[in-house]
Amino acid sequence: MKLNGLLEITLGGMGYELVGVERPAKGGLLRIYIDKPVGVTVEDCAAVSHQVSRVLAVEGVNYDRLEVSSPGLDRLLKGERDFARFAGQRARVRMRVPVDGRRNFTGVVREAGAGRLQLEVDGRVLSLEIGDVETARLVPNL
Numbered sequence: 001m002k003l004n005g006l007l008e009i010t011l012g013g014m015g016y017e018l019v020g021v022e023r024p025a026k027g028g029l030l031r032i033y034i035d036k037p038v039g040v041t042v043e044d045c046a047a048v049s050h051q052v053s054r055v056l057a058v059e060g061v062n063y064d065r066l067e068v069s070s071p072g073l074d075r076l077l078k079g080e081r082d083f084a085r086f087a088g089q090r091a092r093v094r095m096r097v098p099v100d101g102r103r104n105f106t107g108v109v110r111e112a113g114a115g116r117l118q119l120e121v122d123g124r125v126l127s128l129e130i131g132d133v134e135t136a137r138l139v140p141n142l
Contacts, residue, residue: 006055006061014048016040030067031069039070073142086109086138090138091107091109095133099132
């Protein structure tokens with residue numbers, strides 16, 4: 001079974017969502033980002049680390065160091081599901097191709113569906129193709 005699928009099953013059974021996996025080419029590091037509706041605590045990270053290390057040992061997945069963390073306040077948004085989940089919040093979006101002569105937008109996510117993101121920027125709602133989004137992150141309210 002592939003690593004992401006294995007982690008999704010393991011974390012799902014524990015009540016967590018797998019947000020992302022990083023596995024840099026050098027160093028043997030395996031970094032896992034998790035989330036849950038009420039937020040992630042240090043205790044959550046420790047519990048996931050403990051369980052995932054056991055599962056990876058059983059499955060024979062090689063790594064030197066495991067890090068488990070929350071995606072943070074400025075979490076990366078990946079795909080329609082994330083945009084829909086964080087509707088009403090501010091996001092910074094960078095497009096692969098210019099839209100109205102711009103590639104960078106900061107605004108409020110209004111909705112997402114049918115492969116499109118509705119982003120309100122400066123009082124105007126833009127309809128952006130989610131497949132053309134290069135990166136998107138939440139903008140924390142500090």
